[in-house]
Amino acid sequence: MPDPIQNFIDRVAEGHYGYLWFVVLALWGGTVNYISRVKHNHPIRFSIAELVGEWSISGFVGVITIYVCLELELSIYMTGALVAIAGHMGGRALFLMELCLIRKIPGLTSKDLEKRREDNEL
Numbered sequence: 001m002p003d004p005i006q007n008f009i010d011r012v013a014e015g016h017y018g019y020l021w022f023v024v025l026a027l028w029g030g031t032v033n034y035i036s037r038v039k040h041n042h043p044i045r046f047s048i049a050e051l052v053g054e055w056s057i058s059g060f061v062g063v064i065t066i067y068v069c070l071e072l073e074l075s076i077y078m079t080g081a082l083v084a085i086a087g088h089m090g091g092r093a094l095f096l097m098e099l100c101l102i103r104k105i106p107g108l109t110s111k112d113l114e115k116r117r118e119d120n121e122l
Contacts, residue, residue, distance in 0.1 A: 026062020029087030
């Protein structure tokens with residue numbers, strides 16, 4: 001008997017809107033983060049502008065996470081979970097990805113980059 005969830009995911013992933021599903025998960029994660037911040041920090045009021053800002057960060061992080069998951073050949077379920085978590089983390093996920101890159105690529109620290117910039121200007 002075919003798995004109905006897998007059939008649905010396969011149809012979404014194979015169609016023209018494959019990445020859109022993951023972006024929606026990232027935006028959903030960002031929305032959950034924003035709503036929980038508004039709920040727990042009573043002085044903060046709901047703001048459409050802040051919510052849209054949260055969505056843009058979450059969507060951007062979600063797309064980057066999709067690319068990383070594709071490169072690592074993770075399953076569609078793990079990709080969806082990581083995209084939603086990264087969308088919820090927002091800028092914190094970007095910071096963690098930046099740290100991973102700095103550790104992985106020698107000479108990519110901010111001090112090294114600043115020194116290279118200065119050397120090229122001279």
